[in-house]
Amino acid sequence: MSVSYQQRILAAANKIFVENGYRQADMRSIAKEAGIAVGTIYNYYPNKAVLYQAILNQQWEEFDRRIHQVVNDLSSSAREKLQRITEHLFSFVAHHMSMWREIINDPQRDEFQLLDEGHKAQQKAHNQLKEHLRRVFNEHTSEPSWIVERHILAYMAAVTHIGMLFPAETEQNINYIMSLIDNMPRLSK
Incomplete structure (x- = not known):
């Protein structure tokens, strides 16, 4: 069973937000952690x-x-x-x-x-x-x-x-x- 993009985004975002906090986290780091393009995140979430x-x-x-x-x-x-x-x-x-x-x-x-x-x-x-x-x-x-x-x-x-x-x-x-x-x-x- 493959993990959906949204699940990958949420897992990566959780890790980045826990490690860096809201203010220091950025969408590029989340995308990199999820192994997807930054633009893909915006298909699911309009902003950080x-x-x-x-x-x-x-x-x-x-x-x-x-x-x-x-x-x-x-x-x-x-x-x-x-x-x-x-x-x-x-x-x-x-x-x-x-x-x-x-x-x-x-x-x-x-x-x-x-x-x-x-x-x-x-x-x-x-x-x-x-x-x-x-x-x-x-x-x-x-x-x-x-x-x-x-x-x-x-x-x-x-x-x-x-x-x-x-x-x-x-x-x-x-x-x-x-x-x-x-x-x-x-x-x-």
Whole structure:
């Protein structure tokens, strides 16, 4: 069975985007990786942004589905949910470091800048994750929303930087993040 051009494009684009990130990836590199002409990509995807959106949406939907299941698990405490989310996040960061970095950074762009489909996909992923975290952080706390928002941002920053600096130390990273969570007001209850 032969692999279709679209499958080859998606596989090559996934590899290039994971290795280089959205901003640094280019259609020539993707075409070279897929073993096809650059023009062939444009038969399936009108531009890099739409191709990236397809890749990120594919990667993120699976991740988001897992996080959604964790958040909606009524038998787990907020701390247990955060530990499972942290495990999933470190796995995602380890396998999609460039994408993760852009998901975290891109929503900080100037709100007046026009966003292409790739940036919109990053923004959607960022907002979905924050909403999941907001639900868990709010589960057992009566802290004001501005404090919860800071907990979420601190958590995301810690996972990002620790995951990037110590990618091979997953268990230690999870334990460290959980110790930070345990020291957040009312979350250890």
